[in-house]
Amino acid sequence: MTVFSWPVRVYVEDTDFGGVVYYANYLRFxxxxxxxxxxxxxxxQAALADERGLIFSVVSAQVNYRRxxxxxxxxxxxxxxxxxxxxxxxxxxxxxxxxxxxADADVRVACLVAGTLRPTRLPDFVVAEVx
Amino acid sequence: MTVFSWPVRVYVEDTDFGGVVYYANYLRFxxxxxxxxxxxxxxxQAALADERGLIFSVVSAQVNYRRxxxxxxxxxxxxxxxxxxxxxxxxxxxxxxxxxxxADADVRVACLVAGTLRPTRLPDFVVAEVx
Amino acid sequence: MTVFSWPVRVYVEDTDFGGVVYYANYLRFxxxxxxxxxxxxxxxQAALADERGLIFSVVSAQVNYRRxxxxxxxxxxxxxxxxxxxxxxxxxxxxxxxxxxxADADVRVACLVAGTLRPTRLPDFVVAEVx
Amino acid sequence: MTVFSWPVRVYVEDTDFGGVVYYANYLRFxxxxxxxxxxxxxxxQAALADERGLIFSVVSAQVNYRRxxxxxxxxxxxxxxxxxxxxxxxxxxxxxxxxxxxADADVRVACLVAGTLRPTRLPDFVVAEVx
Numbered sequence: 168m169t170v171f172s173w174p175v176r177v178y179v180e181d182t183d184f185g186g187v188v189y190y191a192n193y194l195r196f197x198x199x200x201x202x203x204x205x206x207x208x209x210x211x212q213a214a215l216a217d218e219r220g221l222i223f224s225v226v227s228a229q230v231n232y233r234r235x236x237x238x239x240x241x242x243x244x245x246x247x248x249x250x251x252x253x254x255x256x257x258x259x260x261x262x263x264x265x266x267x268x269x270a271d272a273d274v275r276v277a278c279l280v281a282g283t284l285r286p287t288r289l290p291d292f293v294v295a296e297v298x
Numbered sequence: 299m300t301v302f303s304w305p306v307r308v309y310v311e312d313t314d315f316g317g318v319v320y321y322a323n324y325l326r327f328x329x330x331x332x333x334x335x336x337x338x339x340x341x342x343q344a345a346l347a348d349e350r351g352l353i354f355s356v357v358s359a360q361v362n363y364r365r366x367x368x369x370x371x372x373x374x375x376x377x378x379x380x381x382x383x384x385x386x387x388x389x390x391x392x393x394x395x396x397x398x399x400x401a402d403a404d405v406r407v408a409c410l411v412a413g414t415l416r417p418t419r420l421p422d423f424v425v426a427e428v429x
Numbered sequence: 430m431t432v433f434s435w436p437v438r439v440y441v442e443d444t445d446f447g448g449v450v451y452y453a454n455y456l457r458f459x460x461x462x463x464x465x466x467x468x469x470x471x472x473x474q475a476a477l478a479d480e481r482g483l484i485f486s487v488v489s490a491q492v493n494y495r496r497x498x499x500x501x502x503x504x505x506x507x508x509x510x511x512x513x514x515x516x517x518x519x520x521x522x523x524x525x526x527x528x529x530x531x532a533d534a535d536v537r538v539a540c541l542v543a544g545t546l547r548p549t550r551l552p553d554f555v556v557a558e559v560x
Numbered sequence: 561m562t563v564f565s566w567p568v569r570v571y572v573e574d575t576d577f578g579g580v581v582y583y584a585n586y587l588r589f590x591x592x593x594x595x596x597x598x599x600x601x602x603x604x605q606a607a608l609a610d611e612r613g614l615i616f617s618v619v620s621a622q623v624n625y626r627r628x629x630x631x632x633x634x635x636x637x638x639x640x641x642x643x644x645x646x647x648x649x650x651x652x653x654x655x656x657x658x659x660x661x662x663a664d665a666d667v668r669v670a671c672l673v674a675g676t677l678r679p680t681r682l683p684d685f686v687v688a689e690v691x
Contacts, residue, residue: 178595179605180322180588182315184369189311190487191460194453195573202571211632212572225452229491238315239604309464310474311457321618322587326442329584333440342501343441356583360622370473442584444577446631451573500577 170245171207173200175262177240187235194228197260197272200244208296219290220281226255229273236262236269248297254278254286256297301376302338304331306393308371318366325359328391328403331375339427350421351412357386360404367393367400379428385409385417387428432507433469435462437524439502449497456490459522459534462506470558481552482543488517491535498524498531510559516540516548518559563638564600566593568655570633580628587621590653590665593637601689612683613674619648622666629655629662641690647671647679649690 175196183189202212215221236242243263251257255277262270280287306327314320333343346352367373374394382388386408393401411418437458445451464474477483498504505525513519517539524532540551568589576582595605608614629635636656644650648670655663671682 176592178588178592179314179316180320180591183310184313184315184317185310185484185486186315190490191311191453191456194456195571198453198573199569199571213630213632222447224447225494227491227493228452229489231489232487237606239606307461309457309461311460316615316617321621322584322591325584325587326440329442330438330440344499344501353578355578356625358622358624359583360620362620363618368475370475441576441578442582445572446575446577446579447572448577453573 170247171200171204172243172245173203175199175242175244177236177238177242179238181236182238185235187237190230190232193230193232193236193262193270193272196242196244196262197228197246197258197274200246200260201248201258201274201276204246204248208292210292215290216281221287221290222279222281222284223256223276224279224284226275226277228275230270231272232270234264234267234269236264240264242269250289250294250297251275253288256289256293301378302331302335303374303376304334306330306373306375308367308369308373310369312367313369316366318368321361321363324361324363324367324393324401324403327373327375327393328359328377328389328405331377331391332379332389332405332407335377335379339423341423346421347412352418352421353410353412354387354407355410355415357406357408359406361401362403363401365395365398365400367395371395373400381420381425381428382406384419387420387424432509433462433466434505434507435465437461437504437506439498439500439504441500443498444500447497449499450502452492452494455492455494455498455524455532455534458504458506458524459490459508459520459536462508462522463510463520463536463538466508466510470554472554477552478543483549483552484541484543485518485538486541486546488537488539490537492532493534494532496526496529496531498526502526504531512551512556512559513537515550518551518555563640564593564597565636565638566596568592568635568637570629570631570635572631574629575631578628580630581633583623583625586623586625586629586655586663586665589635589637589655590621590639590651590667593639593653594641594651594667594669597639597641601685603685608683609674614680614683615672615674615677616649616669617672617677619668619670621668623663624665625663627657627660627662629657633657635662643682643687643690644668646681649682649686
Protein backbone atom coordinates (compact mmCIF):
# COMPACT_ATOMS: atom_id res chain seq x y z
CA MET A 168 0.00 0.00 0.00
CA THR A 169 1.25 3.43 -0.88
CA VAL A 170 1.03 6.17 1.67
CA PHE A 171 -0.61 9.36 0.44
CA SER A 172 1.73 12.34 0.68
CA TRP A 173 1.53 16.02 -0.16
CA PRO A 174 4.33 18.58 -0.57
CA VAL A 175 4.32 21.76 1.53
CA ARG A 176 6.73 24.65 1.10
CA VAL A 177 7.50 26.76 4.18
CA TYR A 178 6.89 30.49 3.65
CA VAL A 179 7.53 33.49 5.88
CA GLU A 180 3.89 33.42 7.03
CA ASP A 181 4.52 29.99 8.60
CA THR A 182 7.52 30.97 10.71
CA ASP A 183 7.83 32.67 14.08
CA PHE A 184 10.44 34.82 15.83
CA GLY A 185 12.44 31.66 16.65
CA GLY A 186 13.14 31.23 12.94
CA VAL A 187 11.13 28.00 12.80
CA VAL A 188 7.60 27.01 11.85
CA TYR A 189 5.11 28.07 14.54
CA TYR A 190 3.82 25.01 16.37
CA ALA A 191 0.14 25.46 15.52
CA ASN A 192 0.94 25.68 11.81
CA TYR A 193 1.91 22.01 11.59
CA LEU A 194 -1.80 21.33 12.07
CA ARG A 195 -2.48 23.50 9.01
CA PHE A 196 -0.05 21.42 6.99
CA UNK A 197 -1.71 18.23 8.24
CA UNK A 198 -5.12 19.48 7.16
CA UNK A 199 -3.84 20.33 3.68
CA UNK A 200 -2.67 16.73 3.29
CA UNK A 201 -6.00 15.32 4.53
CA UNK A 202 -7.89 17.62 2.16
CA UNK A 203 -5.74 16.53 -0.78
CA UNK A 204 -6.17 12.89 0.17
CA UNK A 205 -9.93 13.37 0.03
CA UNK A 206 -9.61 15.25 -3.27
CA UNK A 207 -7.50 12.40 -4.69
CA UNK A 208 -10.47 10.16 -3.91
CA UNK A 209 -12.71 12.46 -5.93
CA UNK A 210 -14.28 14.49 -3.12
CA UNK A 211 -13.95 17.95 -1.68
CA GLN A 212 -15.29 18.98 1.72
CA ALA A 213 -17.54 21.50 -0.06
CA ALA A 214 -18.99 18.78 -2.33
CA LEU A 215 -19.53 16.41 0.60
CA ALA A 216 -21.46 19.11 2.42
CA ASP A 217 -23.52 20.13 -0.62
CA GLU A 218 -24.25 16.72 -2.09
CA ARG A 219 -24.30 14.45 0.94
CA GLY A 220 -24.98 16.84 3.80
CA LEU A 221 -21.88 15.62 5.60
CA ILE A 222 -19.02 17.45 7.24
CA PHE A 223 -15.82 16.21 8.82
CA SER A 224 -14.84 17.75 12.12
CA VAL A 225 -11.62 17.23 14.08
CA VAL A 226 -12.32 15.60 17.45
CA SER A 227 -8.78 15.32 18.73
CA ALA A 228 -5.24 15.95 17.58
CA GLN A 229 -1.96 14.78 19.06
CA VAL A 230 1.25 16.25 17.65
CA ASN A 231 4.83 15.33 18.52
CA TYR A 232 7.42 17.92 17.55
CA ARG A 233 10.79 16.29 16.91
CA ARG A 234 12.84 18.77 14.86
CA UNK A 235 11.95 22.24 13.67
CA UNK A 236 10.99 23.04 10.08
CA UNK A 237 12.51 26.25 8.71
CA UNK A 238 11.90 28.91 6.09
CA UNK A 239 12.13 27.61 2.51
CA UNK A 240 12.00 23.96 3.59
CA UNK A 241 10.27 21.63 1.18
CA UNK A 242 8.29 19.33 3.41
CA UNK A 243 6.26 16.24 2.67
CA UNK A 244 3.16 15.56 4.74
CA UNK A 245 1.82 12.02 4.77
CA UNK A 246 -1.68 10.90 5.53
CA UNK A 247 -2.69 7.35 6.48
CA UNK A 248 -6.38 7.12 7.31
CA UNK A 249 -8.13 4.23 8.98
CA UNK A 250 -11.71 3.67 10.04
CA UNK A 251 -12.23 4.26 13.76
CA UNK A 252 -15.70 3.02 14.63
CA UNK A 253 -18.68 3.70 12.39
CA UNK A 254 -18.57 7.45 12.47
CA UNK A 255 -14.98 8.56 12.54
CA UNK A 256 -11.63 8.35 10.79
CA UNK A 257 -8.21 8.41 12.32
CA UNK A 258 -5.26 9.81 10.39
CA UNK A 259 -1.67 8.94 11.14
CA UNK A 260 0.36 11.80 9.68
CA UNK A 261 4.04 12.57 9.40
CA UNK A 262 5.86 15.74 8.41
CA UNK A 263 9.15 14.96 6.73
CA UNK A 264 12.07 16.92 5.30
CA UNK A 265 13.65 14.37 3.01
CA UNK A 266 14.20 11.29 5.17
CA UNK A 267 14.09 13.30 8.37
CA UNK A 268 10.98 13.06 10.54
CA UNK A 269 10.14 16.54 11.86
CA ALA A 270 6.78 15.84 13.44
CA ASP A 271 4.07 13.24 13.57
CA ALA A 272 0.41 13.61 14.34
CA ASP A 273 -2.59 11.46 15.14
CA VAL A 274 -5.82 13.24 14.17
CA ARG A 275 -9.30 11.89 14.77
CA VAL A 276 -12.07 13.26 12.57
CA ALA A 277 -15.79 12.67 13.09
CA CYS A 278 -18.38 12.48 10.34
CA LEU A 279 -21.32 14.76 11.18
CA VAL A 280 -24.66 15.66 9.66
CA ALA A 281 -24.14 19.19 8.37
CA GLY A 282 -27.37 20.61 9.77
CA THR A 283 -27.49 19.07 13.23
CA LEU A 284 -23.78 18.44 13.82
CA ARG A 285 -24.74 14.96 15.07
CA PRO A 286 -22.35 12.05 14.40
CA THR A 287 -23.37 9.85 11.51
CA ARG A 288 -22.01 6.80 9.68
CA LEU A 289 -19.11 7.32 7.37
CA PRO A 290 -20.18 7.24 3.72
CA ASP A 291 -19.52 3.88 2.06
CA PHE A 292 -17.05 5.30 -0.43
CA VAL A 293 -14.87 6.52 2.42
CA VAL A 294 -15.01 3.19 4.21
CA ALA A 295 -14.14 1.45 0.95
CA GLU A 296 -11.17 3.74 0.39
CA VAL A 297 -9.58 3.28 3.78
CA UNK A 298 -10.48 -0.32 4.55
CA MET B 299 -13.89 64.02 19.45
CA THR B 300 -12.08 61.06 20.98
CA VAL B 301 -10.45 58.54 18.75
CA PHE B 302 -11.46 54.95 19.43
CA SER B 303 -8.48 52.78 20.34
CA TRP B 304 -7.95 49.14 21.26
CA PRO B 305 -4.95 47.46 22.89
CA VAL B 306 -3.23 44.54 21.15
CA ARG B 307 -0.48 42.42 22.68
CA VAL B 308 2.01 40.81 20.28
CA TYR B 309 2.32 37.02 20.75
CA VAL B 310 4.60 34.45 19.14
CA GLU B 311 1.85 33.58 16.64
CA ASP B 312 2.04 37.13 15.24
CA THR B 313 5.78 37.16 14.55
CA ASP B 314 7.85 35.82 11.68
CA PHE B 315 11.45 34.60 11.25
CA GLY B 316 12.63 38.23 11.09
CA GLY B 317 11.65 38.64 14.74
CA VAL B 318 8.93 41.15 13.88
CA VAL B 319 5.19 41.06 13.30
CA TYR B 320 4.38 39.49 9.91
CA TYR B 321 3.11 42.17 7.54
CA ALA B 322 -0.32 40.64 6.89
CA ASN B 323 -1.03 40.45 10.62
CA TYR B 324 -1.28 44.22 10.99
CA LEU B 325 -4.53 43.86 9.04
CA ARG B 326 -5.73 41.40 11.70
CA PHE B 327 -4.99 43.96 14.38
CA UNK B 328 -6.84 46.62 12.40
CA UNK B 329 -9.90 44.40 12.11
CA UNK B 330 -9.92 43.75 15.85
CA UNK B 331 -10.06 47.50 16.46
CA UNK B 332 -12.88 47.98 13.92
CA UNK B 333 -14.82 45.11 15.48
CA UNK B 334 -14.40 46.57 18.95
CA UNK B 335 -15.42 50.01 17.71
CA UNK B 336 -18.64 48.48 16.38
CA UNK B 337 -19.12 46.57 19.64
CA UNK B 338 -18.64 49.81 21.61
CA UNK B 339 -21.57 51.17 19.58
CA UNK B 340 -23.66 48.21 20.68
CA UNK B 341 -23.37 45.98 17.62
CA UNK B 342 -21.53 42.85 16.63
CA GLN B 343 -21.07 41.69 13.06
CA ALA B 344 -23.02 38.55 13.92
CA ALA B 345 -25.95 40.60 15.28
CA LEU B 346 -25.93 42.90 12.25
CA ALA B 347 -26.15 39.87 9.98
CA ASP B 348 -28.87 38.13 12.00
CA GLU B 349 -31.05 41.11 12.87
CA ARG B 350 -30.51 43.45 9.92
CA GLY B 351 -29.33 41.12 7.18
CA LEU B 352 -26.24 43.29 6.69
CA ILE B 353 -22.58 42.43 6.43
CA PHE B 354 -19.51 44.61 6.17
CA SER B 355 -16.92 43.63 3.61
CA VAL B 356 -13.49 45.15 3.05
CA VAL B 357 -13.21 46.70 -0.41
CA SER B 358 -9.68 48.06 -0.20
CA ALA B 359 -6.86 48.38 2.29
CA GLN B 360 -3.73 50.50 2.17
CA VAL B 361 -1.07 49.93 4.81
CA ASN B 362 2.14 51.86 5.39
CA TYR B 363 4.73 50.04 7.46
CA ARG B 364 6.98 52.50 9.30
CA ARG B 365 8.67 50.59 12.13
CA UNK B 366 8.38 46.94 13.08
CA UNK B 367 6.36 45.70 16.04
CA UNK B 368 8.05 42.98 18.09
CA UNK B 369 7.22 40.10 20.40
CA UNK B 370 5.63 41.19 23.69
CA UNK B 371 4.92 44.71 22.43
CA UNK B 372 1.80 46.32 23.82
CA UNK B 373 0.31 48.10 20.84
CA UNK B 374 -2.62 50.45 20.55
CA UNK B 375 -4.71 50.34 17.38
CA UNK B 376 -6.85 53.36 16.61
CA UNK B 377 -9.94 53.50 14.46
CA UNK B 378 -11.43 56.67 12.98
CA UNK B 379 -14.39 55.91 10.75
CA UNK B 380 -16.08 58.27 8.34
CA UNK B 381 -18.96 57.86 5.94
CA UNK B 382 -17.78 57.39 2.35
CA UNK B 383 -20.82 57.64 0.13
CA UNK B 384 -24.13 56.01 1.01
CA UNK B 385 -22.95 52.45 1.22
CA UNK B 386 -19.45 52.41 2.64
CA UNK B 387 -17.28 53.46 5.55
CA UNK B 388 -13.66 54.45 5.51
CA UNK B 389 -11.46 53.82 8.53
CA UNK B 390 -8.26 55.72 9.20
CA UNK B 391 -6.28 53.47 11.51
CA UNK B 392 -2.95 53.73 13.28
CA UNK B 393 -0.86 51.16 15.09
CA UNK B 394 1.14 52.71 17.90
CA UNK B 395 3.68 51.58 20.48
CA UNK B 396 3.44 54.33 23.05
CA UNK B 397 3.93 57.57 21.11
CA UNK B 398 5.65 55.81 18.25
CA UNK B 399 3.71 55.29 15.02
CA UNK B 400 4.49 51.79 13.68
CA ALA B 401 1.97 51.62 10.86
CA ASP B 402 -1.07 53.36 9.50
CA ALA B 403 -3.87 52.00 7.36
CA ASP B 404 -6.78 53.27 5.31
CA VAL B 405 -9.48 50.61 5.03
CA ARG B 406 -12.68 50.97 3.01
CA VAL B 407 -15.58 48.75 4.03
CA ALA B 408 -18.80 48.28 2.05
CA CYS B 409 -22.20 47.57 3.53
CA LEU B 410 -23.79 44.60 1.73
CA VAL B 411 -27.07 42.71 1.87
CA ALA B 412 -26.13 39.39 3.48
CA GLY B 413 -28.01 37.20 1.01
CA THR B 414 -27.18 38.85 -2.32
CA LEU B 415 -23.87 40.55 -1.44
CA ARG B 416 -25.18 43.68 -3.17
CA PRO B 417 -24.19 47.09 -1.78
CA THR B 418 -26.84 48.74 0.33
CA ARG B 419 -27.24 51.93 2.37
CA LEU B 420 -25.45 52.12 5.68
CA PRO B 421 -27.86 51.67 8.59
CA ASP B 422 -28.87 54.98 10.18
CA PHE B 423 -27.30 54.17 13.52
CA VAL B 424 -23.93 53.77 11.83
CA VAL B 425 -24.27 57.05 9.94
CA ALA B 426 -25.29 58.76 13.16
CA GLU B 427 -22.27 57.38 15.00
CA VAL B 428 -19.68 58.46 12.49
CA UNK B 429 -21.15 61.70 11.17
CA MET C 430 -4.37 26.91 44.57
CA THR C 431 -5.86 29.20 41.95
CA VAL C 432 -5.72 28.22 38.32
CA PHE C 433 -4.22 30.85 36.05
CA SER C 434 -6.67 31.96 33.36
CA TRP C 435 -6.61 34.40 30.48
CA PRO C 436 -9.51 35.86 28.45
CA VAL C 437 -9.56 35.47 24.68
CA ARG C 438 -12.07 37.11 22.36
CA VAL C 439 -12.84 35.33 19.08
CA TYR C 440 -12.38 37.55 16.01
CA VAL C 441 -13.06 36.94 12.32
CA GLU C 442 -9.39 36.01 11.80
CA ASP C 443 -9.88 33.01 14.12
CA THR C 444 -12.87 31.51 12.31
CA ASP C 445 -13.16 29.29 9.25
CA PHE C 446 -15.82 28.66 6.59
CA GLY C 447 -17.69 26.41 9.03
CA GLY C 448 -18.46 29.45 11.17
CA VAL C 449 -16.34 28.16 14.05
CA VAL C 450 -12.79 28.66 15.31
CA TYR C 451 -10.28 26.84 13.07
CA TYR C 452 -8.87 23.83 14.90
CA ALA C 453 -5.21 24.93 14.83
CA ASN C 454 -6.11 28.29 16.37
CA TYR C 455 -6.96 26.75 19.74
CA LEU C 456 -3.23 26.14 20.05
CA ARG C 457 -2.66 29.87 19.53
CA PHE C 458 -5.07 30.62 22.35
CA UNK C 459 -3.29 28.10 24.57
CA UNK C 460 0.07 29.74 23.91
CA UNK C 461 -1.31 33.17 24.79
CA UNK C 462 -2.36 31.80 28.18
CA UNK C 463 1.02 30.15 28.78
CA UNK C 464 2.79 33.38 27.80
CA UNK C 465 0.63 35.41 30.17
CA UNK C 466 1.18 32.90 32.97
CA UNK C 467 4.93 33.38 32.52
CA UNK C 468 4.48 37.15 32.38
CA UNK C 469 2.43 37.03 35.60
CA UNK C 470 5.50 35.39 37.18
CA UNK C 471 7.61 38.32 36.02
CA UNK C 472 9.18 36.84 32.89
CA UNK C 473 8.76 37.16 29.17
CA GLN C 474 10.12 34.66 26.66
CA ALA C 475 12.25 37.45 25.20
CA ALA C 476 13.76 38.27 28.62
CA LEU C 477 14.43 34.59 29.36
CA ALA C 478 16.31 34.30 26.08
CA ASP C 479 18.26 37.52 26.55
CA GLU C 480 19.09 37.28 30.25
CA ARG C 481 19.25 33.54 30.85
CA GLY C 482 19.94 32.14 27.38
CA LEU C 483 16.89 29.88 27.69
CA ILE C 484 14.02 29.19 25.37
CA PHE C 485 10.90 27.10 25.81
CA SER C 486 9.92 24.86 22.93
CA VAL C 487 6.77 22.77 22.56
CA VAL C 488 7.58 19.05 22.42
CA SER C 489 4.07 17.67 22.15
CA ALA C 490 0.50 18.87 22.19
CA GLN C 491 -2.72 16.91 22.60
CA VAL C 492 -6.00 18.73 22.02
CA ASN C 493 -9.53 17.41 22.51
CA TYR C 494 -12.21 19.41 20.72
CA ARG C 495 -15.55 19.12 22.53
CA ARG C 496 -17.71 21.99 21.30
CA UNK C 497 -16.95 24.69 18.76
CA UNK C 498 -16.10 28.27 19.70
CA UNK C 499 -17.76 30.91 17.53
CA UNK C 500 -17.28 34.49 16.38
CA UNK C 501 -17.53 37.05 19.19
CA UNK C 502 -17.25 34.41 21.92
CA UNK C 503 -15.50 35.52 25.06
CA UNK C 504 -13.40 32.54 26.03
CA UNK C 505 -11.30 31.85 29.07
CA UNK C 506 -8.13 29.80 28.65
CA UNK C 507 -6.69 28.18 31.75
CA UNK C 508 -3.13 27.09 32.33
CA UNK C 509 -1.98 24.65 35.02
CA UNK C 510 1.73 23.91 34.76
CA UNK C 511 3.61 21.17 36.52
CA UNK C 512 7.22 20.09 36.44
CA UNK C 513 7.80 17.09 34.18
CA UNK C 514 11.33 15.86 34.80
CA UNK C 515 14.24 18.26 35.17
CA UNK C 516 14.00 19.93 31.82
CA UNK C 517 10.37 20.25 30.89
CA UNK C 518 7.00 21.58 31.95
CA UNK C 519 3.61 20.14 31.28
CA UNK C 520 0.58 22.41 30.98
CA UNK C 521 -2.98 21.21 31.48
CA UNK C 522 -5.11 23.77 29.65
CA UNK C 523 -8.82 24.26 29.15
CA UNK C 524 -10.76 26.55 26.85
CA UNK C 525 -14.05 27.57 28.38
CA UNK C 526 -17.07 29.63 27.37
CA UNK C 527 -18.61 30.43 30.70
CA UNK C 528 -19.03 27.08 32.45
CA UNK C 529 -18.90 25.18 29.19
CA UNK C 530 -15.75 23.25 28.33
CA UNK C 531 -15.01 23.71 24.62
CA ALA C 532 -11.58 22.11 24.45
CA ASP C 533 -8.80 20.86 26.64
CA ALA C 534 -5.13 20.48 25.89
CA ASP C 535 -2.04 18.87 27.35
CA VAL C 536 1.10 20.66 26.17
CA ARG C 537 4.64 19.60 27.03
CA VAL C 538 7.32 22.28 26.78
CA ALA C 539 11.07 21.67 26.97
CA CYS C 540 13.61 24.11 28.36
CA LEU C 541 16.47 24.53 25.87
CA VAL C 542 19.77 26.41 25.72
CA ALA C 543 19.11 29.16 23.19
CA GLY C 544 22.30 28.68 21.22
CA THR C 545 22.55 24.91 20.99
CA LEU C 546 18.88 23.96 21.36
CA ARG C 547 19.96 21.27 23.84
CA PRO C 548 17.67 20.45 26.78
CA THR C 549 18.70 22.04 30.05
CA ARG C 550 17.41 22.20 33.61
CA LEU C 551 14.44 24.39 34.29
CA PRO C 552 15.44 27.62 36.03
CA ASP C 553 14.86 27.52 39.77
CA PHE C 554 12.32 30.32 39.74
CA VAL C 555 10.15 28.28 37.37
CA VAL C 556 10.41 25.14 39.50
CA ALA C 557 9.55 27.21 42.57
CA GLU C 558 6.50 28.65 40.86
CA VAL C 559 4.99 25.40 39.72
CA UNK C 560 6.00 23.06 42.54
CA MET D 561 7.54 39.66 -21.52
CA THR D 562 5.89 36.89 -19.53
CA VAL D 563 4.35 37.68 -16.20
CA PHE D 564 5.50 35.46 -13.35
CA SER D 565 2.61 33.57 -11.78
CA TRP D 566 2.21 31.06 -8.98
CA PRO D 567 -0.71 28.73 -8.18
CA VAL D 568 -2.37 28.87 -4.75
CA ARG D 569 -5.01 26.45 -3.54
CA VAL D 570 -7.48 27.76 -0.93
CA TYR D 571 -7.67 25.58 2.19
CA VAL D 572 -9.91 25.75 5.27
CA GLU D 573 -7.18 27.64 7.15
CA ASP D 574 -7.51 30.52 4.64
CA THR D 575 -11.26 31.02 5.02
CA ASP D 576 -13.35 32.86 7.58
CA PHE D 577 -16.90 32.57 8.92
CA GLY D 578 -18.20 34.36 5.81
CA GLY D 579 -17.18 31.35 3.75
CA VAL D 580 -14.54 33.35 1.86
CA VAL D 581 -10.81 33.94 2.13
CA TYR D 582 -10.01 36.25 5.07
CA TYR D 583 -8.88 39.63 3.78
CA ALA D 584 -5.42 39.61 5.35
CA ASN D 585 -4.65 36.23 3.81
CA TYR D 586 -4.49 37.66 0.28
CA LEU D 587 -1.26 39.31 1.44
CA ARG D 588 0.06 35.87 2.36
CA PHE D 589 -0.72 34.63 -1.13
CA UNK D 590 1.02 37.70 -2.61
CA UNK D 591 4.15 37.01 -0.57
CA UNK D 592 4.24 33.40 -1.72
CA UNK D 593 4.29 34.61 -5.33
CA UNK D 594 7.04 37.17 -4.64
CA UNK D 595 9.09 34.52 -2.86
CA UNK D 596 8.71 32.11 -5.76
CA UNK D 597 9.58 34.84 -8.25
CA UNK D 598 12.82 35.40 -6.34
CA UNK D 599 13.43 31.66 -6.17
CA UNK D 600 12.89 31.40 -9.93
CA UNK D 601 15.74 33.92 -10.26
CA UNK D 602 17.94 31.64 -8.19
CA UNK D 603 17.65 33.32 -4.78
CA UNK D 604 15.91 32.66 -1.52
CA GLN D 605 15.41 35.28 1.17
CA ALA D 606 17.48 33.12 3.51
CA ALA D 607 20.37 32.98 1.01
CA LEU D 608 20.21 36.74 0.38
CA ALA D 609 20.49 37.35 4.11
CA ASP D 610 23.30 34.84 4.66
CA GLU D 611 25.40 35.53 1.58
CA ARG D 612 24.74 39.21 0.88
CA GLY D 613 23.57 40.53 4.23
CA LEU D 614 20.40 41.85 2.62
CA ILE D 615 16.77 41.58 3.57
CA PHE D 616 13.63 42.71 1.81
CA SER D 617 11.00 44.42 3.92
CA VAL D 618 7.52 45.51 2.90
CA VAL D 619 7.12 49.29 3.12
CA SER D 620 3.56 49.62 1.89
CA ALA D 621 0.79 47.47 0.52
CA GLN D 622 -2.41 48.45 -1.26
CA VAL D 623 -5.00 45.76 -1.91
CA ASN D 624 -8.26 46.05 -3.83
CA TYR D 625 -10.75 43.29 -3.13
CA ARG D 626 -13.04 42.72 -6.14
CA ARG D 627 -14.61 39.28 -5.70
CA UNK D 628 -14.19 36.76 -2.91
CA UNK D 629 -12.07 33.63 -3.22
CA UNK D 630 -13.63 30.49 -1.72
CA UNK D 631 -12.67 27.13 -0.27
CA UNK D 632 -11.06 24.78 -2.80
CA UNK D 633 -10.48 27.55 -5.34
CA UNK D 634 -7.38 27.17 -7.46
CA UNK D 635 -6.01 30.67 -7.70
CA UNK D 636 -3.17 32.12 -9.69
CA UNK D 637 -1.13 34.95 -8.18
CA UNK D 638 0.89 37.09 -10.53
CA UNK D 639 3.93 39.15 -9.71
CA UNK D 640 5.30 41.98 -11.88
CA UNK D 641 8.24 43.71 -10.22
CA UNK D 642 9.80 46.97 -11.24
CA UNK D 643 12.63 49.03 -9.81
CA UNK D 644 11.42 51.95 -7.69
CA UNK D 645 14.41 54.15 -6.96
CA UNK D 646 17.77 52.70 -5.98
CA UNK D 647 16.70 50.84 -2.89
CA UNK D 648 13.24 49.45 -3.47
CA UNK D 649 11.09 47.28 -5.70
CA UNK D 650 7.45 47.65 -6.50
CA UNK D 651 5.32 44.61 -7.29
CA UNK D 652 2.08 44.79 -9.22
CA UNK D 653 0.21 41.64 -8.25
CA UNK D 654 -3.09 40.09 -9.24
CA UNK D 655 -5.06 37.22 -7.77
CA UNK D 656 -7.05 35.40 -10.41
CA UNK D 657 -9.49 32.51 -10.55
CA UNK D 658 -9.29 31.50 -14.17
CA UNK D 659 -9.92 34.69 -16.14
CA UNK D 660 -11.64 36.36 -13.21
CA UNK D 661 -9.76 39.04 -11.29
CA UNK D 662 -10.45 38.60 -7.57
CA ALA D 663 -7.97 41.10 -6.15
CA ASP D 664 -5.01 43.20 -7.12
CA ALA D 665 -2.22 44.55 -5.00
CA ASP D 666 0.60 47.06 -5.22
CA VAL D 667 3.39 46.17 -2.79
CA ARG D 668 6.53 48.22 -2.23
CA VAL D 669 9.52 46.40 -0.79
CA ALA D 670 12.71 48.04 0.48
CA CYS D 671 16.16 46.50 0.36
CA LEU D 672 17.81 46.75 3.80
CA VAL D 673 21.16 45.88 5.35
CA ALA D 674 20.35 42.89 7.56
CA GLY D 675 22.24 44.14 10.61
CA THR D 676 21.30 47.81 10.71
CA LEU D 677 17.96 47.70 8.85
CA ARG D 678 19.13 50.73 6.85
CA PRO D 679 18.06 51.06 3.21
CA THR D 680 20.69 50.03 0.71
CA ARG D 681 21.02 49.73 -3.07
CA LEU D 682 19.32 46.83 -4.73
CA PRO D 683 21.80 44.12 -5.74
CA ASP D 684 22.74 44.28 -9.42
CA PHE D 685 21.27 40.89 -10.22
CA VAL D 686 17.87 42.08 -9.02
CA VAL D 687 18.07 45.28 -11.06
CA ALA D 688 19.11 43.25 -14.10
CA GLU D 689 16.17 40.91 -13.65
CA VAL D 690 13.47 43.52 -13.39
CA UNK D 691 14.80 46.23 -15.71
